[in-house]
Amino acid sequence: MAVSFRKKICLLITIILHGLLLVTPAADFYPSFLGCRHEHGAARAADEETLYTCSMHPFIIQKEPGQCPICGMDLVPLRRGGGRKEDEASSGIITIDPATQQNMGVRTAVVTRRNLSRTIRTVGIVGYDEPRQYSVNTxxxxxxxxxxxxxxxxxxxxxxxxxxxxxxxxxxxxxxxxxxxxxxxxxxxxxxxxxxxxxxxxxxxxxxxxxxxxxxxxxxxxxxxxxxxxxxxxxxxxxxxxxxxxxxxxxxxxxxxTELFQLSDISHVWIYADIYEYELPWVKEGQEAHVYFPYPRPPIHGRVATIYPYVEAKTRTVKARIDVNNADLALKPDMYVNVVLEGEGAEDALTVPSEAVLRSGQRETVFVAVGNGKFDPRPVKTGLESDDGYFQIIEGLHEGEKIVTSAQFMLDSESKLREAVQKFMPATPDAAPTTAPGPAAPTQGELDDLFK
Structure with missing residues (x-):
């Protein structure tokens, strides 16, 4: 008896709500016939809302136009007409109007090919030529x-x-x-x-x-x-x-x-130059080296004879040995000298200005200007870095693409901010129904049972 009475109550509620849905077909809630549960749909009006932000402080977001509470600049629209397209939202592309680009100081350059070179300046210590050291004993x-x-x-x-x-x-x-x-x-x-x-x-x-x-x-x-x-x-x-x-x-x-004397021929000496780990790709055996004295005197020249196959534990450097003639004995053992190596890296390499690369831990990013005020944050893999401020691009870019060389940090924060905001925005359905679906109307038999 209790089950039949409960069923009659549910049928009565279903009839009442069904009548309400017929009067207001755009309602945002729907009763569930089985279990009498309720579901709430997403409001499309919220998706059409326009947000406003500051071009200088992109973390400032407001629902109404006005001025930035930090710098006083006029806020600019962040989303218009339902926001960005779905492909832009998924790829991280951001759109910035020309006025904001000018305020941010956005400058661009073109991905080009060039020969990379680097001048390595380091310190060296004069040492003895080991095969020219002799022990005198009886x-x-x-x-x-x-x-x-x-x-x-x-x-x-x-x-x-x-x-x-x-x-x-x-x-x-x-x-x-x-x-x-x-x-x-x-x-x-x-x-x-x-x-x-x-x-x-x-x-x-x-x-x-x-x-x-x-x-x-x-x-x-x-x-x-x-x-x-x-x-x-x-x-x-x-x-x-x-x-x-x-x-x-x-x-x-x-x-x-018993060793009585130790003789060393210093007419030919070795110079041990400290090479940091990141400079190793630029140093090769047989490379010419210029040695500068710690006092006014013309430099002398030598060549890299050996690059030692281990790293010094204390200095975290690798020793490069330079053989130098010292006929006038101007170089004294244990003397400090300045060493300049002209390193030659990749030829005809794909390069970008070093200021165009954003480094954040294990990720390297370059913003590519794709036109119409749109900027695509592109992950790249870099190689050598030259003296004149260019990075070798191993993958991620193509020759002739236009990249951003200034204000990337603001673009990066804008991209990450919009990505975070996009996650909180309701999803836009592909095709919205003209009338909200309602529950199935009760059958005539169920209506008769209700009034028994």
Whole structure:
């Protein structure tokens, strides 16, 4: 019984509302026959509403014309006649009238092709040419009797005497050599060839031992000629250079293999230039480099010999080694110099002015002027940046397109603002019905049941 009474009540309400809908067919609410639920349609009048904004402060939006509360400028329409077209709303294209463009200072340029170059200016440190560094040591234990080179920084010529050393091993080697000389002189005329040959080989071995102990050929010849053992023997410089390390004094005892001097030939030096990570595409091996002194003096020239395959942890730079001739010794090791590299990048590259690119984290955007006051925010991918203020465009633009080079931040904020506003606007239906649909009229049987 309760179910039948409830059904009669619902049918009665449906008849009343159905009569109202026949009188006012444009009503914005509709009863639901099943479950007696209500739905509310979107009002088309709200979609036709015009909003007003400030060209200088696009975050100011009002429903009525007036003046900006911040700068006092007249507000301009943001939406007219139901707003932008659906394709413009989805792509982010914005429309700005000429007067507003002039107030914003919008300027444009054309996407063109050009050769990109970049001058890299960095600091360098003068270093030693590593293959031209030499270590002087003795091959026997002994005592340093005299030092001929006794100062760090002293220039040394090849063949110049460095020190006199007394060593029991050297004395014994001299004795063996003199015995071999005398024995060879006695047995040279022996009727047995094998004996004469053996004496000759023994002399050669004794001579070779002195040579291996760094005794010069002149000293060996003098020993053979004088037939007299000397207490000390002299060590000579095997290379020219500057004494960069001296680790011995007169009278000191040294063991075999101990480094006594370190000589460095600085007539040819290396310069280590710091290259930042973003500059690496511009630096190549074999590239010419100009080195400027920290005082008035003409620059010298060299070439990039090596780009080291690792990054310095502290400076976050990569070392580029430049080989430079230094015959006049003007470059001193550990001196700071200025280095200029003329880098050559892409040829015939598609480019835009650097001020045309908006960077926001991982996204790069360029506003393209598509005509009739419309601007399209186009995502792009950039490459190299030249000295004269141009970005290489890898993808996103085509040659000849007109792009915005100023006031992009205002355009960007306007685009994002309108996109946000568009999300709050009611959707415009493709075809609005002339009369609002109503619920199905109750059947005659249901009307009869209502009054039972």
């Amino acid at each position: 091959k026997t234990d002994g005592w340093i009797e005299k030092l001929y080179v006794n100062q760090t920084g002293e220039s040394v010529r090849k063949g110049q005497p460095l020190l006199d050393i007394y060593s029991p091993d050297l004395v014994a080697a001299q004795q063996e050599f003199l015995l071999a000389v005398r024995n060879n002189a006695v047995l040279a005329a022996n009727p047995f060839p094998e004996i004469a040959k053996g004496a000759e080989n023994l002399l050669k071995a004794a001579r070779k031992r002195l040579e291996y102990l760094d005794i010069s050929q002149e000293q060996i010849n003098a020993l053979e000629k004088n037939d007299e053992i000397t207490k000390t023997l002299t060590l000579y410089a095997g290379n020219s250079g500057v004494v960069t390390r001296k680790a011995v004094n007169e009278g000191a005892f040294v063991k075999a293999g």
